[in-house]
Amino acid sequence: MTHTTLTIRTGAHTELNDISSEVANAVRGSGVQEGRCSVYIPHTTCGVTINENADPSVKKDILKELNKVIPLDDGYSHMEGNSAAHIKSSLMGFSVTIPVSQGRMMLGTWQGIYLCEFDGPRNRKAIVSVGD
Amino acid sequence: MTHTTLTIRTGAHTELNDISSEVANAVRGSGVQEGRCSVYIPHTTCGVTINENADPSVKKDILKELNKVIPLDDGYSHMEGNSAAHIKSSLMGFSVTIPVSQGRMMLGTWQGIYLCEFDGPRNRKAIVSVGD
Amino acid sequence: MTHTTLTIRTGAHTELNDISSEVANAVRGSGVQEGRCSVYIPHTTCGVTINENADPSVKKDILKELNKVIPLDDGYSHMEGNSAAHIKSSLMGFSVTIPVSQGRMMLGTWQGIYLCEFDGPRNRKAIVSVGD
Numbered sequence: 090m091t092h093t094t095l096t097i098r099t100g101a102h103t104e105l106n107d108i109s110s111e112v113a114n115a116v117r118g119s120g121v122q123e124g125r126c127s128v129y130i131p132h133t134t135c136g137v138t139i140n141e142n143a144d145p146s147v148k149k150d151i152l153k154e155l156n157k158v159i160p161l162d163d164g165y166s167h168m169e170g171n172s173a174a175h176i177k178s179s180l181m182g183f184s185v186t187i188p189v190s191q192g193r194m195m196l197g198t199w200q201g202i203y204l205c206e207f208d209g210p211r212n213r214k215a216i217v218s219v220g221d
Numbered sequence: 222m223t224h225t226t227l228t229i230r231t232g233a234h235t236e237l238n239d240i241s242s243e244v245a246n247a248v249r250g251s252g253v254q255e256g257r258c259s260v261y262i263p264h265t266t267c268g269v270t271i272n273e274n275a276d277p278s279v280k281k282d283i284l285k286e287l288n289k290v291i292p293l294d295d296g297y298s299h300m301e302g303n304s305a306a307h308i309k310s311s312l313m314g315f316s317v318t319i320p321v322s323q324g325r326m327m328l329g330t331w332q333g334i335y336l337c338e339f340d341g342p343r344n345r346k347a348i349v350s351v352g353d
Numbered sequence: 354m355t356h357t358t359l360t361i362r363t364g365a366h367t368e369l370n371d372i373s374s375e376v377a378n379a380v381r382g383s384g385v386q387e388g389r390c391s392v393y394i395p396h397t398t399c400g401v402t403i404n405e406n407a408d409p410s411v412k413k414d415i416l417k418e419l420n421k422v423i424p425l426d427d428g429y430s431h432m433e434g435n436s437a438a439h440i441k442s443s444l445m446g447f448s449v450t451i452p453v454s455q456g457r458m459m460l461g462t463w464q465g466i467y468l469c470e471f472d473g474p475r476n477r478k479a480i481v482s483v484g485d
Contacts, residue, residue, distance in 0.1 A: 131461030197263030329395030
C-alpha cells in the first residue's frame, strides 16, 4: 500500500480541476500491477468526481447546475458563508475507488478524475492510495 | 485481486438496472473469503448506487425526483444534449465498495446494487474488483 | 482484513450522527498500519458522508437544504412514505474509503465521518472494513 499526497492549487471559487495525470503518476510510482486506486479528499468544501474529459462545457454545466440546485446564498446558519460548498462536496463525495490492471487505472475512454473545488481558490490536497 | 467486467444492456433512457446477482457471481468466482468488493462504472453518463430491492416504486421515485432536480433540458452548454446525464451520474457516483465476509457481500436485507442509466438505452460495463 | 460492525441508535427523523471515534477505534483494533478503511452502510434510507466536525450549524444546513431539494412529500409512488429518505441516501452514498497511515485514518483537520439518518430514529449499523 502506498499513499501519495497530491497538492493542487485551484484557480477559481468553483471549478472542476483535472487531476487524472497526477493520479496516473501515483499509480505508476506505486508499482502495483493488479489492484485498486482510491482517491481521497481531506477537506470539507471540496470533493472528488469522475466525468467527461473531452468537451469542457460539461464541467461548466455541472458547476452551473449544482449552483442552481444548491444556491450560494440560501438562508444558511453557518456563519462562514460557505455552507453551499459543504453541501455540494457531500453530494459529489470525498472518495472514489478505481480498478488498476496491468499497472494502469481502468478508466473509461472519456473519463477524467476531477477535484471539485467549491470554495476556492485555495491550496488543496488529494491522497492517492494504491494497493493490491 | 480479480477484476470482472460485466456487460449490461440497458432498456430505457433512464433506469436503475439491478446488477446484484452478476456482482455476487463475480465475488463467488474470485474465491475471496474476507475482503472488499468495489463496483466501478467506466462511463460518464451512467453511475452506480445501492437502494431498495423490494418495491419497484422506489426506483421510479428516485428517477423521477432526480429528473425534477436536474431537468433533462435546462439551458445547458454541452452540445450533445446529455448534460443532465453527466450531472446525475456524478450525484450517484461511479464507485461503491462493499465488504465481503465468508465469501459473500455483506449487503443489507433490502439492498440491491443498481447501475444507474441516465442516457440509454446502451451497452454498459461495470467492473467488479474483489480482493483481500 | 477485519470487519467491525458498529451499532448506532439515531435520535431524530433526520440527523448527521458523528461516528468518527467509533470508526477510529475499529481502525486501531485492526492493527493495520498502512492501508485503507472503508465504511459501509447496509441500509437503504440511511447513508454516510464526511463533513465539518466543528460548527454544528453545518450539519443543520446540510439537512435543511437536502430537505428543500428532495421534499419529504412530493407525490412519490412508494407507499411507505419514505421515498425522500431513499433518494437522499443515494445522493450521500453508502460507502466511503479513507486512507490509513501509521495506524490512523488520514482524515483532514476539520473532517468527521457521519452516518446520515433520513428515516429515524432507528437502530442502524455501519460496517468498518480495514485492510492493507
